Amino acid sequence: xxxxxxxxxxxxxxxxxxxxxxxxxxxxxxxxxxxxxxxxxxxxxxxxxxxxxxxxxxxxxxxxxxxxxxxxxxxxxxxxxxxxxxxxxxxxxxxxxxxxxxxxxxxxxxxxxxxxxxxxxxxxxxxxxxxxxxxxxxxxxxxxxxxxxxxxxxxxxxxxxxxxxxxxxxxxxxxxxxxxxxxxxxxxxxxxxxxxxxxxxxxxxxxxxxxxxxxxxxxxxxxxxxxxxxxxxxxxxxxxxxxxxxxxxxxxxxxxxxxxxxxxxxxxxxxxxxxxxxxxxxxxxxxxxxxxxxxxxxxxxxxxxxxxxxxxxxxxxxxxxxxxxxxxxxxxxxxxxxxxxxxxxxxxxxxxxxxxxxxxxxxxxxxxxxxxxxxxxxxxxxxxxxxxxxxxxxxxxxxxxxxxxxxxxxxxxxxxxxxxxxxxxxxxxxxxxxxxxxxxxxxxxxxxxxxxxxxxx
Amino acid sequence: xxxxxxxxxxxxxxxxxxxxxxxxxxxxxxxxxxxxxxxxxxxxxxxxxxxxxxxxxxxxxxxxxxxxxxxxxxxxxxxxxxxxxxxxxxxxxxxxxxxxxxxxxxxxxxxxxxxxxxxxxxxxxxxxxxxxxxxxxxxxxxxxxxxxxxxxxxxxxxxxxxxxxxxxxxxxxxxxxxxxxxxxxxxxxxxxxxxxxxxxxxxxxxxxxxxxxxxxxxxxxxxxxxxxxxxxxxxxxxxxxxxxxx
Ligand SMILES: Nc1ncnc2c1ncn2[C@@H]1O[C@H](COP(=O)(O)OP(=O)(O)O)[C@@H](O)[C@H]1O
Ligand SMILES: [Mg+2]
Numbered sequence: 001x002x003x004x005x006x007x008x009x010x011x012x013x014x015x016x017x018x019x020x021x022x023x024x025x026x027x028x029x030x031x032x033x034x035x036x037x038x039x040x041x042x043x044x045x046x047x048x049x050x051x052x053x054x055x056x057x058x059x060x061x062x063x064x065x066x067x068x069x070x071x072x073x074x075x076x077x078x079x080x081x082x083x084x085x086x087x088x089x090x091x092x093x094x095x096x097x098x099x100x101x102x103x104x105x106x107x108x109x110x111x112x113x114x115x116x117x118x119x120x121x122x123x124x125x126x127x128x129x130x131x132x133x134x135x136x137x138x139x140x141x142x143x144x145x146x147x148x149x150x151x152x153x154x155x156x157x158x159x160x161x162x163x164x165x166x167x168x169x170x171x172x173x174x175x176x177x178x179x180x181x182x183x184x185x186x187x188x189x190x191x192x193x194x195x196x197x198x199x200x201x202x203x204x205x206x207x208x209x210x211x212x213x214x215x216x217x218x219x220x221x222x223x224x225x226x227x228x229x230x231x232x233x234x235x236x237x238x239x240x241x242x243x244x245x246x247x248x249x250x251x252x253x254x255x256x257x258x259x260x261x262x263x264x265x266x267x268x269x270x271x272x273x274x275x276x277x278x279x280x281x282x283x284x285x286x287x288x289x290x291x292x293x294x295x296x297x298x299x300x301x302x303x304x305x306x307x308x309x310x311x312x313x314x315x316x317x318x319x320x321x322x323x324x325x326x327x328x329x330x331x332x333x334x335x336x337x338x339x340x341x342x343x344x345x346x347x348x349x350x351x352x353x354x355x356x357x358x359x360x361x362x363x364x365x366x367x368x369x370x371x372x373x374x375x376x377x378x379x380x381x382x383x384x385x386x387x388x389x390x391x392x393x394x395x396x397x398x399x400x401x402x403x404x405x406x407x408x409x410x411x412x413x414x415x416x417x418x419x420x421x422x423x424x425x426x427x428x429x430x431x432x433x434x435x436x437x438x439x440x441x442x443x444x445x446x447x448x449x450x451x452x453x454x455x456x457x
Numbered sequence: 458x459x460x461x462x463x464x465x466x467x468x469x470x471x472x473x474x475x476x477x478x479x480x481x482x483x484x485x486x487x488x489x490x491x492x493x494x495x496x497x498x499x500x501x502x503x504x505x506x507x508x509x510x511x512x513x514x515x516x517x518x519x520x521x522x523x524x525x526x527x528x529x530x531x532x533x534x535x536x537x538x539x540x541x542x543x544x545x546x547x548x549x550x551x552x553x554x555x556x557x558x559x560x561x562x563x564x565x566x567x568x569x570x571x572x573x574x575x576x577x578x579x580x581x582x583x584x585x586x587x588x589x590x591x592x593x594x595x596x597x598x599x600x601x602x603x604x605x606x607x608x609x610x611x612x613x614x615x616x617x618x619x620x621x622x623x624x625x626x627x628x629x630x631x632x633x634x635x636x637x638x639x640x641x642x643x644x645x646x647x648x649x650x651x652x653x654x655x656x657x658x659x660x661x662x663x664x665x666x667x668x669x670x671x672x673x674x675x676x677x678x679x680x681x682x683x684x685x686x687x688x689x690x691x692x693x694x695x696x697x698x699x700x701x702x703x
Contacts, residue, residue: 389510394547394597395557397507398613399535399565408560412551412596450510 004067006188006218007043009035009158017069021119026130034134034156041150051149054332054364055303060272061246065188065218069160071096077182078210081238081429087175089424090115096185097160111171118162118192128166133194136224136252136280151248155222159192165205169198169228176204176236176424183211183219183245193223197231199256204234204423207251209241209269216244223251229283230258236426237277240433241269243299250276257283257312264421267294267302268433274303281308281315281343290319291421293414293430295437296361298327306350307336310343310376319350322417324410324434325361326441332364335380339371346376354384355413358445386449406446407438460484460522460652461506461621467516468498468505475501477677478517485620488653490663490688493674494696499656500544502674503625506654507541508534521621536565538620542610542627544656549597554609555579557597558616565617582615586642587635603630611642622646623654628662640665660692 004013014035018028044057073095082089088105092115099117108115114125122129137152163179181191197203207223227233237251247270255261263277279288290306308317323331335350354363365382387409395405414434418427459482468476476498483489493499504512506519508531519526526534549557559575583590586608598606607627614622624643628636643666647653655666663671663685671687672679675696681687 390547391549393509393531394543394549395552395561396531397509397535397541398557398561398617399532400557400560401532401564402530404560404564405532408552408557409549412549412553415551415553415596 004069004158006065006067006154007063009038009154011035014158022123023119024122024126026126027122030134031157034153035158038150038153038157041153043150051305051334054334054366055272055274055301060301061248062218063188065186067097067158067160068185068187068189068217069097071098071100071161071185073100077180078240080178080180080206080208081425082176082178082206085175085424087424089175090177091180092163092178093180093182094161094163094191095182096189099161099163105175108173112168113171113173114164114166115177116164118159118164118194121164125164125166128196129164129194132196132224132226134224135226136254137222137250151220152222152250155190155192155220159190159222162192162194165193165195165203167195167197167201167203170200171198172202173204176206178206178208180208180210181219181221183215183217183241186216187218189217189219191219191221195223195225197225197227197233199229200231201228202232204236206426207235207237209237209239209247211242211245213242214244215242218246219248221247221249221251223249225253227253227255227259227261229256231256232260233262234421234423235261235263235277236421236423237263237265237275238429238433239265239267239269239273239275241273243269243271245270247273247275249274250278252276252278252280253288254280254282255286255288255315258285259283259287261286261288262291262421263288264291264417264426265294265304266430266433267292267304268437271299272301272303274305276305276307278307279309279317280311281317282311284312284314286312287316288318289420290317291417292321292323293417293434294321294323294331295434296323296325296329296331297437297440298329301330303332303334305334305336308338308348310337310339310346310348313343314345315343316347317350318348320417320420321351322353322355322414323363324355324357324413324437325363326357326445328360330362333382334366334368336368337370337378339373339376339378341372343373344375346373346378348376349379351380352382353413355410356384356386357410357441357447359447386447389448389450392448403443406443407435410438411435458520458523461654462520463517464520465517466502466505466514466519468501469513469515470501470511474515475512475677476505479674479677479679481672481679483621483652483654485652486649487669488647488655488666490668490671491654491656491674492658492660492671492688492691495658497674498677499674500625501677503541503544503623503654503656506534506623507531507539532564535617536567540614540617540619540622542607542614542622542624544625544629546598546601546606546610548599548601550599552597554595554597555593558613561613562616579616582612585645586612586615587638588612604632604635607631607639608635611639614646615642618646620650621652621654623656625656626658627655628657628659636662637665660688663688
């Protein structure tokens with residue numbers, strides 16, 4: 001079979017792969033239509049594209065790679081954070097270009113929950129997959145899609161390992177569904193996830209990203225979730241990559257009437273991570289809480305761009321992202337809020353806080369509000385600071401050594417975000433990630449803000 | 458040598474000398490009151506003892522149990538039994554009170570007290586000091602009222618069992634009932650192994666905690682010293698007379 005090159009996809013190669021995977025013809029056509037669109041698109045130009053201005057695409061992402069289309073469990077895949085839970089969680093493991101195994105708890109299956117690979121689902125659940133796959137990306141010109149970013153269209157055309165999740169109406173899952181994406185091979189990886197929650201359903205979907213050490217790979221991921229009326233959805237995306245990974249992710253939720261959506265991203269790994277947790281509020285009464293914590297170390301570049309579109313009236317969004325930085329690292333927070341002219345009664349707020357631990361790190365924050373409706377409540381704020389010398393002294397004066405005091409203060413900085421989430425295993429995993437970072441930090445280099453020392457009086 | 462021996466101490470902050478040569482002695486088992494008007498340098502002395510980073514010792518010395526404190530970090534001083542109840546306790550967002558206290562106790566005692574045992578002790582001390590159990594869930598001093606912060610300082614002292622407790626205006630901002638509870642808390646800690654340096658602007662706390670000596674500070678110097686009767690004098694005449702004699 002012909003190799004797939006990320007920058008030189010061909011109709012022949014895509015058709016061959018689709019047929020070999022036994023995909024129905026509508027899915028092949030769907031891929032080819034996306035492929036045709038890629039021909040008219042160019043890769044992002046950070047000098048021209050507003051959404052890419054913050055991160056130089058050509059310097060941080062390497063597109064000259066072949067697509068990794070297969071994968072197997074050759075080495076131990078790191079344990080999922082669901083492994084230590086009392087609850088029996090669902091687990092899908094993607095290694096490189098393949099879904100290598102799926103664990104569907106009996107209690108899930110009994111209630112009609114479907115978790116399967118996307119090619120199989122395209123045959124067995126054609127109605128659901130056909131109407132939703134690509135409905136939130138550029139593949140559907142009628143959708144609220146993110147426009148015509150080639151990085152997304154390429155995934156529409158050539159996605160490799162895919163997962164389909166369906167939680168039927170009124171089924172409430174106590175245990176999470178974890179999708180583990182593990183990378184062992186260099187090259188381009190195009191994972192895809194489609195999840196559909198029926199009305200009044202409840203589910204938590206974890207996306208766990210890991211890689212083998214020293215693998216140089218580009219992961220271009222697209223996740224679409226349809227949350228139907230009055231459903232409750234939590235998405236948790238953990239970026240625990242090793243150093244060599246370039247990760248682009250569009251994780252998009254369509255929230256219908258009266259849904260409650262939370263999205264938490266925990267970003268600590270990867271060379272470059274550009275994460276787009278997006279939510280289209282298309283039904284009145286929908287609520288979304290995009291949350292993020294991140295810790296960037298020497299050489300890392302994180303670009304976090306939550307995007308909330310208030311399409312329906314009386315919906316609510318509240319964005320909170322907090323990050324810590326050390327070494328020569330860079331973080332970008334760009335919080336995008338769009339309010340449609342008919343979205344009266346919108347209530348939206350977004351906040352970003354950065355903690356700079358050592359010299360040389362840089363954190364940028366840009367709130368971006370596009371508001372077409374006057375009858376709304378909107379707020380935003382951002383701040384960048386350092387560890388407060390008084391906090392440090394208070395803890396030290398109680399006998400806590402400086403390094404331990406710093407650890408407590410940094411963990412405390414993130415508590416505000418983690419306190420919003422009470423999902424099994426998530427807080428422990430996030431705290432462990434953060435603590436590992438602080439532990440590895442060169443604490444002698446930590447800069448303390450002593451401005452507060454002067455105004456004691 | 459006294460357990461706490463302060464000799465000709467000079468302290469600077471932000472390039473300004475605030476203490477101009479202070480002498481003070483305190484032995485374990487004794488209680489000493491340091492009084493004086495606002496801005497006289499009482500907190501500066503307390504901070505210099507505890508190792509606050511904004512206050513530099515530029516002359517003289519502070520010895521505690523024979524060790525020069527100026528060479529030690531604040532946590533090392535705490536491990537030697539030094540405790541400062543601060544006039545303005547700091548809010549530290551996100552750091553849970555339980556986690557903070559357990560880390561402090563473990564680190565001062567250089568041992569790992571089992572969580573269960575620690576929680577039992579903590580709950581006991583909290584009820585003694587009238588601190589509601591719901592505080593266990595909260596962050597350090599965050600959203601505490603003035604009085605709650607002061608009680609929390611004494612709670613920390615009760616858990617850390619210091620040998621030198623410097624109480625910097627622990628009485629201010631407390632109503633009479635709270636003042637009594639806090640004073641009882643301090644008295645429970647008192648004994649032959651604890652020296653107390655009680656810093657106050659007013660005399661009312663001295664009705665509940667009997668000092669052995671009273672010293673008065675004014676403009677960065679000790680200007681008067683005496684027994685408990687000195688406090689009564691100040692109660693009657695205020696600090697005005699001192700200004701003229703100083
Ligand atoms: N960090 C500081 N920098 C500069 N001046 C200070 C600082 N802290 C206190 N001072 C000044 O030192 C003097 C003594 O203050 P302080 O010790 O707080 O007095 P007290 O506790 O007796 O009210 C005051 O004039 C105060 O303004
Ligand atoms: Mg004072």
